[in-house]
Amino acid sequence: MARLDVRIKNLALKNPVMTASGTFGYGLEFADLMPLDGIGGIIVKGTTLKPREGNDYPRMAETASGMLNCVGLQNKGVDYFCEHIYPQIKDIDTNMIVNVSGSSPDDYAECAARIDALEKIPAIELNISCPNVKDGGMAFGVTCAGASSVVRAVRERYHKTLIVKLSPNVTNITEIARAVEAEGADSVSLINTLMGMAIDIEKRKTLLSINTGGLSGPAVKPVALRMVWQVAKAVKIPVVGLGGICTAKDAIEFMMAGATAIEIGTANFLDPTVSIKVRDGINDWLDSHGCQSVQEIIGVID
Amino acid sequence: MKKFLLDLTVRSVDRIHERYVLIKLTDEQPLPEMLPGQFVEIRVDGSPTTFLRRPISINYVDKQANELWLLVAAVGDGTRKLAELKAGDRLNCLLPLGKGFTMPQKPEERILLVGGGVGVAPLLYMGAQMAEMGCLPTFLLGARTGKDLLMLDEFRKYGRVCITTEDGSEGEKGFVTNHSLLQKEQFDRIATCGPTPMMKAVARYARKSETECEASLENLMACGLGACLCCVEKTTDGNLCVCKDGPVFNIRKLLWQD
Numbered sequence: 001m002a003r004l005d006v007r008i009k010n011l012a013l014k015n016p017v018m019t020a021s022g023t024f025g026y027g028l029e030f031a032d033l034m035p036l037d038g039i040g041g042i043i044v045k046g047t048t049l050k051p052r053e054g055n056d057y058p059r060m061a062e063t064a065s066g067m068l069n070c071v072g073l074q075n076k077g078v079d080y081f082c083e084h085i086y087p088q089i090k091d092i093d094t095n096m097i098v099n100v101s102g103s104s105p106d107d108y109a110e111c112a113a114r115i116d117a118l119e120k121i122p123a124i125e126l127n128i129s130c131p132n133v134k135d136g137g138m139a140f141g142v143t144c145a146g147a148s149s150v151v152r153a154v155r156e157r158y159h160k161t162l163i164v165k166l167s168p169n170v171t172n173i174t175e176i177a178r179a180v181e182a183e184g185a186d187s188v189s190l191i192n193t194l195m196g197m198a199i200d201i202e203k204r205k206t207l208l209s210i211n212t213g214g215l216s217g218p219a220v221k222p223v224a225l226r227m228v229w230q231v232a233k234a235v236k237i238p239v240v241g242l243g244g245i246c247t248a249k250d251a252i253e254f255m256m257a258g259a260t261a262i263e264i265g266t267a268n269f270l271d272p273t274v275s276i277k278v279r280d281g282i283n284d285w286l287d288s289h290g291c292q293s294v295q296e297i298i299g300v301i302d
Numbered sequence: 303m304k305k306f307l308l309d310l311t312v313r314s315v316d317r318i319h320e321r322y323v324l325i326k327l328t329d330e331q332p333l334p335e336m337l338p339g340q341f342v343e344i345r346v347d348g349s350p351t352t353f354l355r356r357p358i359s360i361n362y363v364d365k366q367a368n369e370l371w372l373l374v375a376a377v378g379d380g381t382r383k384l385a386e387l388k389a390g391d392r393l394n395c396l397l398p399l400g401k402g403f404t405m406p407q408k409p410e411e412r413i414l415l416v417g418g419g420v421g422v423a424p425l426l427y428m429g430a431q432m433a434e435m436g437c438l439p440t441f442l443l444g445a446r447t448g449k450d451l452l453m454l455d456e457f458r459k460y461g462r463v464c465i466t467t468e469d470g471s472e473g474e475k476g477f478v479t480n481h482s483l484l485q486k487e488q489f490d491r492i493a494t495c496g497p498t499p500m501m502k503a504v505a506r507y508a509r510k511s512e513t514e515c516e517a518s519l520e521n522l523m524a525c526g527l528g529a530c531l532c533c534v535e536k537t538t539d540g541n542l543c544v545c546k547d548g549p550v551f552n553i554r555k556l557l558w559q560d
Contacts, residue, residue, distance in 0.1 A: 022529075022530065022531075023525070023529060023530060024529055025527065025528060025529035025530075029525075029527040029528050029529045029546070030527065030529070032304050032305040032306070033305060033306075033307055033396075045529075045531075053540055053541055054531065054534070054541060056536075057521060057533075057534055057535065057536070057541075058521075058522055059531070059532045059533075059534065060522055060523075060524050060530070060532035060533070061522075062352075062353050062354050063353070064351065064353075065353060066353060067353060067354060067524060069524070069530065069532055071530070071531045071532060074531050074534070074541055217353060266524075268525065268529070269354060269355065269524045269525045269526075269529075269530060270345065270353075270354070270355065271307075271345075272307060272396065272525075272527065273307060
């Protein structure tokens, strides 16, 4: 058994495998199928200060080796989360991390502050990269000034581990990463979905209600891996890698590219137990290659 | 209800129509408890263009034979691949998912089960479960032509079967909602599954006749577990997941008042 534990600033993970926001609900949905405490963290559904209904149906389209979604941050708001969901998830023995989104720096900060008060939530992932909402979301994540403004506002009011989730829909993702690092982010996670589109040629209509959506799944993996590699070299804070990870091999690639931890997203839909398999696969690979610890592979690609 | 991820074994695949196959699955262990109206998310192997699992409703559960029956319309790459399965193949199934139909409480309840196309599938299991409790269901099944009616012999085992076809080749001519039965009899509850225009027409009839009615929806889905929020339907309680809060909804919850 190789050592699998990693740290993201003050956040200790028993292993580097987490589940990505929006693909694993609040964890509870998967409790029958796998041991939730077997992975390093669960990043729960994007949460906003006020409830959001999300976009109209259809919100999903299957594409080659992936899918598009335009869910649009449907959630019942942070107060509902604190009152009704937090009590159900607080005793799950892993890092329960909340993905926080908003439409202005102030409401990001207010939402984060309310979650700061929850004892058993050790970290948040700040979503400045949702491509499916008109106000906020990716609008902040595609410029250094926008990203900085949100992280600055949140950092003032959020005192635990702050991970900032970056958008790949930018010219140079390393500049955004450096900007949020400068504002006090403890880590960056990347990538969120790539903005895409699909058309039904018989109906001559787009397949998604708002025409465009975020592409995820194996189709985006090479792009995500490249960006993780670039960002890991550009910042000093730990990088969390995600984008199309389906297997332990995929996860190891991201860690070799510089990710301290990884998130599994769309693959949860294909196999709800995949995160445990990836954890075990990383361990087996390390063992079979004579590695004592997962640390030995992080960032080995120059 | 506890959910399971199981590699079930294909016992048989019968092409019962040019577009439909009946797949019977079994397992070494007793199959989990499943309710009428629930569904299974199936991983389709060997179809490069099929990325996500395919939701398929539970057609019938044969407890004695330890069989789960799935009626599959081979309409796309994924379902066509399923139709090519052979006895002995394994099929990775996530089940049972969603909330099913409300079952009658008393044998004397008069329940009408209205289905069209492949939507007849879950009504067989519901009718069979009703028959087991001594409650005789009435099936009202619609199809384009007589040869498009599916599994009639099975339906006839459990209840009265009324038929409409669009070309009049079997049963009464027209749509299910044109059937004379609806003028003559009153029911305590209706359960419907089929094309949306058909279910909306059934819902209109139910509202007019003040009959309780549940409809089973089949919005496009990804996770099947209520995690991704892709399959939502607008309801009186906001956007609800068809996979977790449905697929069966009371029509009063749906915004179908057209």
